Amino acid sequence: YQGKHGPTGVIVYEPDSAQHPNHSLVVQAELRHALERDELVLHYQPKLELGSGEVHGVEALVRWQHPERGLLPPSEFLPVAERSDLIEPLTTWVLRRALRDQQEWTAQGLDWTVAVNISARNLSSLDFARTVGGLVSESGVHPDRLHLEVTETALAFDADAAAEVVHALAAQGLSISVDDFGIGYTSLSQLRSLAVSEVKIDRTFVAGLSDNEQDRAIVGSVIGLGHSLGCMVTAEGVETQDVADWLQDAGCDRAQGFLWMRPAPWTQVATALQNREPVSAGSSDERSAR
Numbered sequence: 001y002q003g004k005h006g007p008t009g010v011i012v013y014e015p016d017s018a019q020h021p022n023h024s025l026v027v028q029a030e031l032r033h034a035l036e037r038d039e040l041v042l043h044y045q046p047k048l049e050l051g052s053g054e055v056h057g058v059e060a061l062v063r064w065q066h067p068e069r070g071l072l073p074p075s076e077f078l079p080v081a082e083r084s085d086l087i088e089p090l091t092t093w094v095l096r097r098a099l100r101d102q103q104e105w106t107a108q109g110l111d112w113t114v115a116v117n118i119s120a121r122n123l124s125s126l127d128f129a130r131t132v133g134g135l136v137s138e139s140g141v142h143p144d145r146l147h148l149e150v151t152e153t154a155l156a157f158d159a160d161a162a163a164e165v166v167h168a169l170a171a172q173g174l175s176i177s178v179d180d181f182g183i184g185y186t187s188l189s190q191l192r193s194l195a196v197s198e199v200k201i202d203r204t205f206v207a208g209l210s211d212n213e214q215d216r217a218i219v220g221s222v223i224g225l226g227h228s229l230g231c232m233v234t235a236e237g238v239e240t241q242d243v244a245d246w247l248q249d250a251g252c253d254r255a256q257g258f259l260w261m262r263p264a265p266w267t268q269v270a271t272a273l274q275n276r277e278p279v280s281a282g283s284s285d286e287r288s289a290r
């Protein structure tokens with residue numbers, strides 16, 4: 001960024017930086033308002049059992065219904081939240097909303113688990129485990145209905161603190177998933193010592209399954225690895241029937257992807273799944289999710 005070390009080692013801002021408002025600071029201020037004004041929304045994508053085709057649960061994916069810029073994907077604002085203290089209220093908001101929605105679909109007879117994505121910074125303090133515990137008991141949702149997805153990168157970020165927080169979450173009966181598995185740095189011994197119940201294979205490997213021999217070898221061994229750790233294995237980003245068939249033959253347990261459904265507001269997901277009709281592309285967030 002624009003700055004120079006002054007004589008005391010303190011960063012001195014160049015005068016011209018005032019003429020280039022820091023985009024990230026603008027987004028940060030706007031996002032703070034967005035949280036207050038309830039402009040965030042959750043879309044959900046089902047996780048299916050590859051064998052039976054049954055819906056196991058749904059993953060909550062946050063979007064920002066921006067008053068001027070429209071529906072924004074997480075890539076537009078999550079990095080800013082993660083660099084500031086905003087990630088804490090944001091994650092709390094997502095958890096509260098996801099738990100509330102889970103209660104509503106349970107009342108409609110849909111026994112789905114709900115998965116919420118957790119950022120690296122959330123795992124830096126045990127307060128987070130207490131916050132989640134409080135939200136879950138407040139909501140009345142059974143703890144095993146809530147899955148927390150943490151990326152491999154988040155587990156490696158501050159590994160000791162993260163392990164402690166993950167243990168505390170698992171001790172409360174919550175299920176832990178390792179997201180984007182295969183691209184991070186989790187060591188096998190770290191994974192074995194964490195109470196992880198699911199690994200999710202990153203979609204960059206899944207996309208290549210139909211024609212890339214190397215990706216097939218990687219995904220095949222990740223499935224074996226996940227099972228030997230006692231985990232369910234979920235593939236993300238499944239877009240074609242060929243890939244779904246390959247995964248099922250390779251012993252993968254569950255899958256998510258545009259092949260079945262794009263993320264959409266839960267009322268649409270519920271209607272589509274109850275009627276087993278695909279959500280029409282126009283009603284979901286197809287464009288912004290890419």
Ligand code: C2E
Nearest residue numbers: 061062073074094117118119237238239256257258263289
């Ligand atoms: P993720 O948790 O790995 O989620 C999967 C992403 O892949 C989602 O993007 C989803 O829309 C997209 N996706 C699903 N199926 C397909 C497919 O078949 N093809 C392709 N090309 N994409 C597919 P999205 O919603 O943009 O989210 C991106 C990332 O942002 C998530 O990756 C997650 O790491 C993060 N994220 C989303 N919501 C939250 C949240 O509430 N809190 C936190 N901390 N992170 C979140």
Ligand code: MG
Nearest residue numbers: 059117149179
């Ligand atoms: Mg995820």
Ligand code: MG
Nearest residue numbers: 179180200236
């Ligand atoms: Mg993922």
Ligand code: MG
Nearest residue numbers: 180202203236
């Ligand atoms: Mg991913």
